[in-house]
Amino acid sequence: GAGVSQSPSNKVTEKGKDVELRCDPISGHTALYWYRQRLGQGLEFLIYFQGNSAPDKSGLPSDRFSAERTGESVSTLTIQRTQQEDSAVYLCASSLGTVEAFFGQGTRLTVV
């Protein structure tokens, strides 16, 4: 597709379950970013990929959070043993590195 695609758009899960969020970046974009946006808040950086390596994981809030990327393509953000404080919109963005990042519409995660 032409833009960044994220799936699912909405996810409701029970506390303690694992979830996987998917991001398909714009074709050819080498850089990929995950952000978290809590209700009424700004965006918190989680992790950055350059190709399939992650030189900056500094924003991952705990070891329950992990992410992978296949080549310069799809990325998956996994949250294990979800907690209610994990409820947020998770946004993915891609870019050619130094220019503007293009964002997907996000996955709204609700942990009940």
Next chain:
Amino acid sequence: AQKVTQAQTEISVVEKEDVTLDCVYETRDTTYYLFWYKQPPSGELVFLIRRNSFDEQNEISGRYSWNFQKSTSSFNFTITASQVVDSAVYFCALSEGGSGNTGKLIFGQGTTLQVKP
């Protein structure tokens, strides 16, 4: 450390009024980039502008204009003759430049703009 502050949490104006959204940033880098994004109710962030630290020339794009002042570390955004469709959350963001530039953005908390008819 890098930080972006948007002191205005919410602004409400009546259509056709001009409105300025404030953004103040902190960075130790001499090379950096500043951005504004719009987040309408649909949730997707829409890129509005990117400015590098060496270009202090103000920019105008239609009803939008930006005032970058390094002396006060500010990058303010003005909407002239606001319209209802301008209602959204607006985010200011900072990215470090130079050899450390990864494109990673540090966002402010956002300003919610409501334009009433």
